[in-house]
Amino acid sequence: MKVVKKIGKICLVWWISLFLPGILTGSAGNGFWQTSKAFASEAPALSWIPSPEQMITGLYDWDGEFLVSYYNGSRFGLCLVDMQTGEVYARLEGFEQELQMELCQDNLPEMARTGDASPLLEFFKNDDTLLTQDEGINELFNEDDREDEPGQLLRIFDRENSMFQWLDKDLKVVGEYFLDAACASGPLMDPQNRYIYYVTSDGQVIQLDWQSGESQALNAGGPFAVAPYLEGIYNEGKILAVSGMVLEGDSELEYENYVSYKNYVDVANNRLLEKSQVFSVLNGSGSNYYTTLYGTLNQAVFGTFSDPGEQWEFIFPDYEEYEGVFAWPQEERLMTCYTMEEISGASQTVFSLYDMDSGKMVSQTMEDFGDETDSRLRLVLAGYFPETETAVFTLSGFSDRIFVWKAENAPPSDQSFKVPFMAADGEDSAAFEALTRQAQALEQRFDVEILLGDECPDQIWGYDTQPLYSVPKIRRALMFLESSLEKYPEGFFSQLTRPDGSRLSFYIVSRLVPDGQDSISSSIGLFGGSDGNYIALGGDSMGNLQTLVYHEVSHAIDYKLSGNVDQNYMDSAWSALNPQGFYYSWSYQANAADPSWDYVYSAFDNSQEAYFIDKYSKSFPTEDRARVMEYAMGMYPGSGYFTSSHLLEKLEYISWAIRAGFDTQGWPETVWWERPLNAS
Secondary structure, three states: OEEEEOOOOOOEOEOOEOOOOOOOOOOOOOOOOOOOOOOOOOOOOOEEEEOOOOEEEEEEEEOOEEEEEEEOOOOEEEEEEOOOOOOEEEEEEEEOOOOEEEEEEOOOOHHHEOOOOOOOOOOEOOOOOEOOHHHHHHHHHHOOOOOOOOOEEEEEEEOOOOEEEEEOOOOOEEEEEEOOOOOOOOOEEOOOOOEEEEEOOOOOEEEEEOOOOEEEEOOOOOOOOOOOEEEEEEOOOOEEEEEEEEEOOOOOOHHHHEEEEEEEEEOOOOEEEEEEOOOOOEEOOOOEEEEEEOOOOOEEEEEEOOOOOOEEEEOOOOHHHHHHOEEEHHHOEEEEEEEEEOOOOOEEEEEEEEEOOOOEEEEEEEEOOHHHOOOOOOEEEEEEEOOOOEEEEEEOOOOOEEEEEEOOOOOOOOOEOEEEOOOOOOOOHHHHHHHHHHHHHHHHHHOOEEEEHHHOOOEEOOEEEEEOOOHHHHHHHHHHHHHHHOOOOOOOHHHHOOOOOOOOEEEEEEEEEEOOOOOOOOOOEEEOHHHOOEEEEEOOOOOOOHHHHHHHHHHHHHHHHOOOOOOOOOOHHHHOOOOOOOOOOOOHHHHHHOOOOOOEOOOOOOOOOOOEOOHHHHOOHHHHHHHHHHHHHHOOOOOHHHHOHHHHHHHHHHHHHHHHHOOOOOOOOOOHHHHHHHHO
16 A cells, blocks of 8 residues: 655545435325426536546545545555645555445544554533543434534455554554454444444354454344345444345245345344345435435435434436436435436536425536537536535546536525325325326326326227326326427427317326237337327336337327328338338237347447337338437437438438428427437
8 A cells, every 4th residue: 555645735525325225115195296497596617627547436525525536447545635626635545455435433442543643532421521432432322413523534444454444634544453254245334433244154244342352143134045245334323234135935946035135233232123125225324314216216215214204205307317316315415417408409417406404406507518428427426515515526428537516605496396205106195186287287288188097098909008096107207298298399289189189198007918919018108090199108117208208209290191091101202211122020029020130220330321220110110210209309419320321311201291291380490309410
């Protein structure tokens, strides 16, 4: 290891990613959703400093100091960085393995101190009565909000040497403890520097009082089939999370008997709190926690360990925000990032900072990175300075820099984005009524019909439908539906009304179950065509439903352009846009069975020569056009798909056909699906 010291101003950032308790059972809560758009405060633009090393692995706030962990291509290390200039003024490096890091109290006993370390800090009650060390630690375990806590040291675990080390703000080692135990996975120590937790080779979870040498095996939910993994310590050192596999059942296939669990252990009373199969990442080692629940529905959930029955979630203005959330629960702050595309083809990256107490957006800034990137950006690492409301983060595509965003003194939003947490399949009659009113407002705005719950038919062409009553999933579907429909020109959907007066209807169902031989078992969306002027959307499907809306609306456009006869219209002009001698499958089953990937887009070797977005595009002409429209509407305009002149020609044909078949009075010069034509 090598230590380098420079004189300079100290500024640091800290964020620790741990793993979430699956104690989230969900509360019925009166969830709500209303149309909302992100507000734009007058927050200052971003600045950035050069990255101190080629690969940053962590950004940490250390009592206001800016600490960066990194990998330099051969070794792992730490450095202190001046946030204003990017100057590195202290460095510790030479580790062969990535370090475990956390901040801890400066209360080391003399047995662990090295060199000229400062004396042991004592604990005091409010009346300044001196406590013994053990009494002081117990006091911390029993108080969630203790004032005047001792200063913090940085504690690292050097895996190579099985050594805990404590560092001061000069990155000098002030304490060491060698863990003389064979650990099956990286050990953990609580924030009070009292207990070490580790896993033995036979799968036992051990709690070691390293100062006295006393130890005990914890009831961690075993026996485990293989040695479990310690995921984190939460609630001021009171809860330990242990992940592992156990053998359950008696199936003849042995692998079917392995079941994975994340178990939560009350370490003070050595009892198992809960066995969970929710494996989302948890942030927050203190009394507050945050997690993003991923699945068919993404949810930003937070609360306090002291009141497990009160759980909250954020309903972000843009669903993309769920994909890269960084939270600092003790500071009650949360940061998101998403890409806001414009009809011109330009885009801005939007950074938002939320208050977890009020639920309001306390700051937002937008940045146009121009030609520096041609893809959506995402947060990779982030840290937060509460005293100055400063966020420090790295972005995908910019490995050479660390961004600094000073968000202080920004006016908060009027609206709160915080609602009581409801499990993904949660039902609530009052909330459902509120969503029904929201759907009615969207009907008026876009001149469409939106059916929810039992309003949806139980059978449509080729499929049986299952009703959807989940409030969170319907809320998400309406958010996606609104953000999709608003990208079409004003009055567009009025022109999709059939001659019999039937408006385009959207059925928000749970899922579609095929009942015909050529129905697709994995279908999550369907346009009725000759069966009716409707689009069924499967609300149980994962991820972003916007592209599904674009795809199905394209079928409705085709049906109109065919004279309300058949969306699979073909003409010589469209045929000429395909490879010579090409024929569509004219069957979903035949398309799925066809092994050929000829003329299909691949980013690796044939992007310039692609005629089709994917293999599915080769099934029917309308599916080919729908895929092109789906990606033109929903993908970043500069994406690789439209580097193909053949796909651009198809998009140009579709655009011409729409403008020829629709009344375009009042339309902008460029409509949303035409952006790639301008970007080419």
